[in-house]
Structures are given as structure tokens and as C-alpha cells.
Amino acid sequence: MKIQNIYAREILDSNGNPTIETTVELLDGTKGVASVPSGASTGKTEVLELRDNETNRYGGKGVLKAVDIVNNVIAPLFKDKEIHNQEEFDKILIEADGTDLKVKLGGNSILSCSIAFCRAIANSFGIEMYQYIGMIYWGEKYSESHFQLPTPLMLVLEGGKHGNWATDIQEYMIVPNIAKFGNFSESLRAGVNVYKNIEKILIEKNYSTGVGFEGAFAPMEIKNSNEEAFGIIVDGIKRAGYTPGEDFNIAIDVAASEFYNEQENTYKIDRGQRSVSTDEWYSIQKDLYSKYPIISVEDPFNEDDWDTWTKFATDFGRDGKMIVGDDLLTTNVKRIERCITGKSANALLAKPNQIGTVTETLNAIRMATENGMNAIVSHRSGETIDDFIADLVVATPAKFSKFGGPVRGERVAKYNRLLEIENLLRNRLTD
Ligand code: PGA
């Protein structure tokens, strides 16, 4: 496949911050366009998100340097070049950068090209994006039977950095029992029903129903922070006519590194009012989680504390419960390898922009799932309407999606793409 041109521009993400959108144009005239998301509570070992750091423009968050790199450094590498597959394309980018954290060209510049190329090839073949990703992932073992809609971890309440610290825990999600609801669309429908009932409960309590970065309620009026949120969710599940622990379970993202104080080696909880040691934070979490139907806990401890993670994963990560590494693993195969050896978590949160290319994201999912870990494909707090991650979760063995609440256009874009894929797969089976 010959590439005609690659070019980028600066656009806005869902938080009003600049991000990069890249177009890859093939010689046959087909195009692929991709834009990349941006995290607020990022892991320390994520690839570099290249920003201009010119404070008089978008508070330093402009991405004109990244745009310039795509137009003037990356594009010439590919001009009129014959590229045979995604791996070859990504390898050229990885080698041109040559650093572990993509500090030379920027992870955002690189990823926008990688996904745009992926989309251009799918368009050129006249196939769906999930089919092309599936071909890359499965190779000779490619079969449509691998395609599977995910169980959505649907965000209903948010705090931490994403929601004005309404709660210390960053994300509260409901997890529909997809076997019980029968399919993805019915699970989504039931999840929206719970979401709407939670909204009613908040209104009755005189709590605000404004949403945070990822489309879930972030009521500042919540009193005893972390625990009250669980109670509201359980009530919401019941009021929607479902049984907690059966029809719906709860998943959380603690994002503990965000309130961990490195100097003191303490966790600052209760909206920063109380400092507790790692041991105390451990037992507070254990007590709290034993009272509610929680089946998945993400980032319960600071991202460098591998030993406490291992202890917690052994202790809590049993009976199908997931201990999810996001900041801990940063979609990085070296860290996933360490996690597998040390049994520090049993699920990977896969975010393409933590690592910077489609190929490396697929490798991370492969390493995790081939070693008995679950994989969850995830959005970021700053998103665009790019729906690549919906196709990614369907094409790979990742069984879960984490795409936020069922409101805000950039979140709904992913849910709607999943609905579309469900239809496409259904029609194909009945053809
Ligand atoms: P981020 O948050 O996109 O702000 O990093 C998402 C998460 O922590 O899972």
C-alpha cells in the first residue's frame, strides 16, 4: 500500500484542550483520519504527550509542535513508500523516535498517525475497522468468531481529579451481567436505566447532577465521600428494578496515585483532610469493598508499590474479582511482564495513548490475555469523537470496555459505535 500524504492539525478535546488530528492519504485516494485522547490522571510511565508549553497559548497545552512533527518529520518518512502492514508502519515510527517514552516525536503525534493509517487501510480494503484490527491481531488464526461485544463498565459517579474531588475514589462504575441481559444493547439499556435512577436519587437528596469529565454525576454535596457513593449506586440499581450483585455489580477506579503523598508515604483521603499509612489505607479499602458487590478494583495503591499490589491481588483478587492495573501497567509490555511474574494484578487497562502505537497496544493485550489476565479497553478523561477503541475491544480478546457515562457526545460516540458493530455482526450471522 503506497502512502500519498500524511498531515495533521490542532483540534479541541472534550475538556477544551488542544489535541492532534491526523489524516493518512493513500495513493488509491482513500483516507483515514484519527484524533487522540488525553489523560488527566496519568501514569508516570506513559509515553510523552508532546505539548508546546507556551503559556500564552492554551495555557501551554497547544500541540502545534506535535502537528509540525507529523507534517515535517513523520510525513517525509512515508512519502511514496510502499508499506505492507500496520506492524511495518508502526516500526518505522518507533525507530524514528528511538526512545522508550517517545520523547523525540511525541506519543500523541505517533499515535495519531498509527490509528489514521489503520483506518486508511480498512477504508481502502472496504472493510470495517474491527475486521482490520482483527486481521492484525489474529493473523492466520483470523476468524469472525473471535469478535465479541464487551461487558461495559459504565460510569455513574465520579470524583477525584475528574469530578472536583467529590469523592477520593475517581470512578464508580456499574457492571451489567451481560449473560442475564442477553446482549450488549440490552445491557447498555439496563445500565442507562440505573444511571437515570441514580439521577433521580441525587435530585431527591438535593445533590447536584452536573457531570464530571467522563459523563457521570459528581455531586460535591456527598457527605461521607467514598462510602455514600456506594449506597447511592446500590439504591439506584434497586430502584431500576434490578438486584445488586446479580443483575449489576460495581467496579471502581481508585486512581490512588493521585492522592498518594510520596514524601510522607501516606494517602490523603477524605478530600485531603486525613493522612493514612499504606496499611491503614489497605484495611479501609478492604472493609469498604466487603460491604458492597464490588467485582473490580483499579489502581488501589500508588503505581510504584508493587509489593502492596501483590498482597492485595492475592487477598482480594479471587473468585473472579479483577484487580486492574492502569497507572501501574501503562499498557507497557515490560510492566505487564513484571506484573505477571509478581502476580500484582490480574487485569490490564489498555489505553492506546499510554504506549503510542496500534501494534504496541495489541501486543500489550496479547501479553496480558495469553497469561491469564483480563483486558479492559479504556478511553481517557479528555476524548474526541474518535471511536477507534470500540473497534479495538471487539477485535481483541479484551472482554470489557471502559467508555464512561452514557452522556456527553465523546463518550456516546463509543457506545454508539458498539451498537453499530453489534448490528453488523448480527446481520452477518443471519446473512
Ligand atoms: P485519565 O483517567 O484518562 O484522566 O488518566 C482515566 C483512568 O484513570 O482510568
Ligand code: ZN
Ligand atoms: Zn484509571
